[in-house]
Amino acid sequence: MTSVFIAAPLFAAPAFAQQNSAEQAANVDDIVVTARRREETLKDVPVAVTAVTSERLEQTGAADITTLQQQTPNATVQVARGSNSTLTSFIRGVGQQDPLWGFEPGVGLYIDDVYVARPQGAVLDVFDIARLEVLRGPQGTLYGRNTIGGAIKYVTKRLSQEQEATLKAAYGSYNQIDLIASGSTPLNDTLRIGGAIARYTRDGYGTNLNTGAEHYDKDVTAARASVEWTPNDSLFFRLAGDLTEDNSNARHGSRMLAPTLDNVYDTRAGIGDEGYVRTRGLSLTGEWTVSDAITLKSITAYRDGDTKGDGIDFDGLPQPILDIPGYYGDSQFTQEFQVLFQGSRWQGVAGVFYMDAMAKGAFDTVVGNAGITTYTGGKVDTKSFAVFADFNYDVTDQLSVSLGGRWTQDKKSVTQLRQVYLGLRSPYFHNPNAIPVGAPSTNYSNSDTYSEFTPRVSASYKFTPELTGYASYGRGFKSGGFDMRGDASLYPETVNGYQPELVDTYEIGLKGSLLDRRVNFATAFFKSDYKNQQITSQFFIPPTSVVSFVDNAGSSEIWGWELEASARITNNFVPRLTLGYLDAKFNDFVTFNPLTGKRENLADQRHFQNTPDWTGAVALPYSIDLGARGSLVFTPTASYRGATQMFETPIPILDQGAYWLYDATLLWTAPDSRYRVSLAGRNLSDERYRAGGYNFPGALTGDSVVAFYGAPRTVTLTLTASF
Structure with a gap:
């Protein structure tokens, strides 16, 4: 958790430069984005992108990047199950x-053009940012590997030439206390330093009735500094570093089968109260404007992270029926060189990218009713090289x-060990008396290389100065x-791994302004052919453990439509509308069927996870000029999300039906803009x-079907002073 994120519809959708008046908010001409690795105005970019400024996030009371799920069509941006800071995004x-x-x-995540390879610690808090950009659809040319769904860019502010400082304090529901300080100062005409530090605390939404510990709480410290x-x-040179420590207690799931509790945020878990996530990064960016036509850019970065705690209690009961203590760690070094070209009628970028990354971890699957523990541990090293233009x-x-x-080549090297023990927990997780049962079910090292060329071509046409199609x-x-869970004794093919996914997307759209620029809109239709989908199927195999099978099981077609629009009804009232529709269906879903012991095509029984058919939101910001007393902006919003499945297999008791969320924010700004006060209510x-x-039903697993919930109703008062 450190900073922020943004949403991107399919066309340059309305983003709002600020907020003291709705008339200013309606003008999108001045919004500059870097969706194509070069600065362009939002309305001229033939890419599916939405830009959200820090002011707009403040106006809507956004706390972290997951709030963008409510503002972005056809997107899922959530905290991963059993975690406070791991990101799930579709x-x-x-x-x-x-x-x-x-x-x-x-979905690729970038902080100032630095690729963040792992989702741990990626639920970024909103502080000290310039804007967020979300690029929708595959970004294989400019952003490369693992951006088949899209890319999320977090763009920080460049330091001011003047001395400045901002203090922010917030108090809210569940004893929420946020304290943020940021500032910068020039040391001379050429050198500037700056930084920000944030402290977030909040009591939990729920309580572990077994231990008395709170969970769904928040205890985060984040800092960033730059020269x-x-x-x-x-x-131009920039050296930047960031550090985040999340000491929030791990979240527990709510049991869906008896015994249940009245409060979905409460639990009776035996383990899993403690949590710890640390992420940190250091980057050096250099830019040399060789001429009006050529700029050279270098981005060198290192990041690492650790996730610790006493695990996840899958059963939600005091007994160790199905407990998973675990550890994760990762590190990455990346280097990118870019050459940016600018001519009278042509623009472009070319470059090379290199990454050397490591991800490792270990976990126990403790099946208390059987007195058996399965230890799983391993490491993956990745070396990636790409050239692009x-x-x-x-x-x-x-x-x-x-x-x-773009041509990309990834080489992965893996080691994995999976061993069954008699006893509760393995020696790795502090039980030296555990007795190994036979030889390891999985114990191998392997490597493979994957390469792909990912093209992109587009054409845009300005029908009028205010209307563009592409x-x-x-x-x-x-x-x-x-598959790091793979059990070679049950599924020998697991040692061979799985192959890359590919998505080909075709898109047409229209964006621009109508009625003397009183209406801004962006709309598009798209079709995606999705091949070699990497599908994880998890099962409990009595009496040992949870096992998974990862196959390139699926191919599918995804059709969709997206709309973002704003209308300046008056200079003070500029409502915004967002709509998204998806029709996603499997053509093939060939995987292992545990009921028959054979590989079968189960396409007619499977559906996309985390993919509602309809998403939408409406915001109704209304501004009032108070003259010498400043200005007010009142922003009520309503967002809709259609029914979704947690996994490809329908699970009626666990899957989420359609629902609405209602938020409202009142923001007062002083006449000189030095002071601001906001009152934000979310999930009203x-x-x-x-x-x-x-989903692990059955007597041996204690009917471990548990759900994790979004935040309840909260109200937050925030005071901001700028100097």
């Missing part, structure tokens, strides 16, 4: 909810064409890998909605 039906090391996310040096007009040419003043491509084709590539109807779950 865009247009494509993503990955399993955070286990070895699995790759399907910027501009020795002359042609050179993307160029745009203005054929005429109205017609532009763009062509790009058509595009793009391919996305998600790396192959190895106190809706109980499930955002994740586990």
